[in-house]
Amino acid sequence: MAGKNEEVLVEAFMTKRSQNKRTFTHTNWKERWFVLSPKNLIYYDGDKQSGRRKERGRVELIRVVAVESVDTAVFQRDFVFQLCYLSEDDDQYVLYIAAPTAQDREQWLDYIRKLVADNDCLSDKYHQGAFIKSQWSCCKGGKNTIACTDVTWTINHNNNPPGHPTPSPTPPNGLPSDMNPAPKIVVALYDYNATERGDLSLRKNEEFEVLEQDQEHWWKMRNRQTGMEGFAPSNYVRELGTPDIQQYDWYLGDATRQRAEVFLMQQEREGCFVVRNSTTNSGVYTLSVYTKQSHPQVKHYHIKKDPEGNYYLSQNIKCKTIPELIYRHQHNPGGICARLRPPTLGRTAPATAGLSHDKWEIDPSELNLLEELGSGQFGVVRHGKLKSLDVAVKMMKEGTMSEDEFIEEAKVMTKLRHGNLVQLYGVCSRQRPIYIVTEYLRYGSLLQYLRNKERILLNNTDVLLDMCLQVCSGMAYLEKQKFIHRDLAARNCLVGAHNEIKVGDFGLARYVVDDEYTGSGGAKFPIKWAAPEVLNFMRFSSKSDVWAFGVLMWEVFTCGKMPYGRMKNAEVVDMVQHGRVLEKPRFCPSDVYNVMQQCWNANAENRPSFNEILRMFQDE
Missing domain, CATH: 1.10.510.10 (Transferase(Phosphotransferase) domain 1)
Known part of the structure; x- marks a missing residue:
């Protein structure tokens, strides 16, 4: 039994599927408070704050055989992962857990994998599907059918006793490990396709080690899974482990009260919501919710914080993090106008500061010029394609501007980046007339x-x-x-x-x-x-x-x-x-x-x- 003072590594509300250890029991999903310690994964009913939690089950991590994501279509639930583990009688069971978000699932998988990496019982294969109606959905085999899918992470097979991690290697510079600063690890918020040599593609939720961050808008990174290195836009990643909520599609950042209201009124879905930075108090967040009660309107709630650091909208539901709070209110209105429903329109990836970490001069042969968008004193503006990127191309009339001075200034202007500025990607300056290449916006002027x-x-x-x-x-x-x-x-x-x-x-x-x-x-x-x-x-x-x-x-x-x-x-x-x-x-x-x-x-x-x-x- 774990003691009350056992170290807690991470904890959160998630839903779990009943394990059906008896053939006649009914299958269902229930919300539980999960606690991960160095030795156990424990789940409780009740809530964290009441102090009256009742333990409903635990898995000893030393008995874990595999920890992997599940084909969520089987359960018609998002963000499901599984723990395969052995009982004391060496029977194998599977615990299915649904996390609130993809990022939460990856965080829990990462934590658990690090804790079980030296287990002697780890398997090289697992069932990607689920055991439903006496068979595995992935291979249609029976309960004891050999697992059919290769595991997705590296297993440490070594001679260390279970529970004893492999000693850390000596740092290459000979310094004690505690004198070497820990590397900065970031997680991709969006997909990014590198177009230039020296840049690095990103895939949402992948982890990267930051190698250089001398440039504000472009950081050199290494993909922790593939080992590939290169530059990528800094506004496409967030630091791992930070409380930053910008990873979620329902977070609108510095959007004004009016912007949130317009966004939600356009969706017209009861309970549709966004979270944004409070415009009156720095470091405070506001929840904006659409409701049809009385009449269509948007209500705004400050997300409060108690002296213990818990977030809440009403006193009866308090959570350690804002994503957990949002997750709870998706299942229970808990004193606000409606049960929360995420917006259907996902956030679009922001523009990058320039096309690459060191490119502002664009070869006109890379541009595919399309229809004309408009014209004026400076020249014609046309829609264009720069590889796969939609752009607007301003084709400047000769003699209308001091070109050399502008070209020099353009190097600086590509580094200006804001969600309400048209992004300057670069110029074609080695020809006449020069082209100014910017972000393309669909509805024009x-x-x-x-x-x-x-x-x-x-x-x-x-x-x-x-x-x-x-x-x-x-x-x-x-x-x-x-x-x-x-x-x-x-x-x-x-x-x-x-x-x-x-x-x-x-x-x-x-x-x-x-x-x-x-x-x-x-x-x-x-x-x-x-x-x-x-x-x-x-x-x-x-x-x-x-x-x-x-x-x-x-x-x-x-x-x-x-x-x-x-x-x-x-x-x-x-x-x-x-x-x-x-x-x-x-x-x-x-x-x-x-x-x-x-x-x-x-x-x-x-x-x-x-x-x-x-x-x-x-x-x-």
């Missing part, structure tokens, strides 16, 4: 999108505000990076497949040869978006971007109307210089228009920053 969807959008101010806040989030990042856009407007923002809004063409206006360049609206220099200090002194700053953002908000809440209507540029300049601003759009809420007015403060120093604008709408 925000301006045209607003005009096309006017009938739908004018009645949904939450969606319109969400668009503005996404732009604001991207601009807040540029502001932090000390990067000035200089031409922020709806025409220079793009809309992606999941209605994500991204700011494009940032910094491009700086390299225009003619200051009187033509905007896409047909007017000379974009005066209708220009702050007074720009009109008077050509003084650009993040605060002049804030002024332009106020005009962009006006564009959004009018669904793409031209600011100042048909007024001539000279009339607009006179109006701005005399302190008169755009009128409130018809369907615009007063608090939103109040923010626009703050953006249009004649004194640049008195305008809010982009971060301050975000906080104005984040009162939870």
Whole structure:
């Protein structure tokens, strides 16, 4: 029997299948509290906090024959794994356990495999299926049929007594092992296909050792299973063992309250939920849940933490981690509006900072140019394929920009990375005209999108505000990076497949040869978006971007109307210089228009920053 003070390595709620040791017993699945110690896997009923847990079973790890994943289609359950073990009479049994997520399953498999690696009874084969109706589903054999599938992990066959691990080898530099820092191990969050020599492909949930992380956005890694090495995007991995929840599709990160509401209202599923960072308290998380109670709405709950470090939404369900808490509330509403259901739309992989760890110059022969997306003063924009990647290719007209200066700056711009910025992948600069290759977004210009969807959008101010806040989030990042856009407007923002809004063409206006360049609206220099200090002194700053953002908000809440209507540029300049601003759009809420007015403060120093604008709408 394990003592009460036996070391606990990991513990969590999971569901287990009854083992049917007697032929007449009914098969079912029940939620149990699993505890893994160095010698035993024990499961209890009751919950962890009550202290009144009753042990329902245990497996001595020294008796484990195999620990593997199961073909989950057999049980119609996700993330099932199995422990094959011997009884005291040397009969073999199988314990089937369903973990909350794929990552949880991999964590438990990894822990148990390390603890049983020196067992003398380990098998080289296992049944990938399940023993159901007196036969194995994988090979149709009877109970004692020899296992049919090779194990997926390395077994340590050695002469050490059971339970005694193999001594660690002496470090190559001769230092004691405790003086060598432990390697940083990360887990892939997304699949990534390497396209350049020296880069490394990733597969979701695989583990990698970080070898170099001198570059912020690209780390050199080694695949722990295959031994292959190379560079991969750092935003595609998370550190193993951290409490970070970004691995889950229901985690939306820094999404605003409005973004979460728009996302969930589009799904229209009772109990559909997301978890996001609280916008009022750093380090705190918020659960947003869709419900049809009373009327379709999204309710928001702060995920609280008690003095013992347990997370909870209501006092009757507390858990050690947020994923465990979410898992419990998927089976029991426990005081919130509905039982939780994960969103059906999975998260898409983010854009990488450039195409590779050291590539920003693109060979035009690698590009397959497709349909035209648009054209303007700078040139034509076409949809393209760069190997398997969808891209947008801006084919610059010769003489429209200071090309050499821009090409030098492009090396820096490829390293700017944010979910609400159009990612610059690189340039084709060894030919004329030069090409600028960026991320491709399905629905194109925000301006045209607003005009096309006017009938739908004018009645949904939450969606319109969400668009503005996404732009604001991207601009807040540029502001932090000390990067000035200089031409922020709806025409220079793009809309992606999941209605994500991204700011494009940032910094491009700086390299225009003619200051009187033509905007896409047909007017000379974009005066209708220009702050007074720009009109008077050509003084650009993040605060002049804030002024332009106020005009962009006006564009959004009018669904793409031209600011100042048909007024001539000279009339607009006179109006701005005399302190008169755009009128409130018809369907615009007063608090939103109040923010626009703050953006249009004649004194640049008195305008809010982009971060301050975000906080104005984040009162939870």
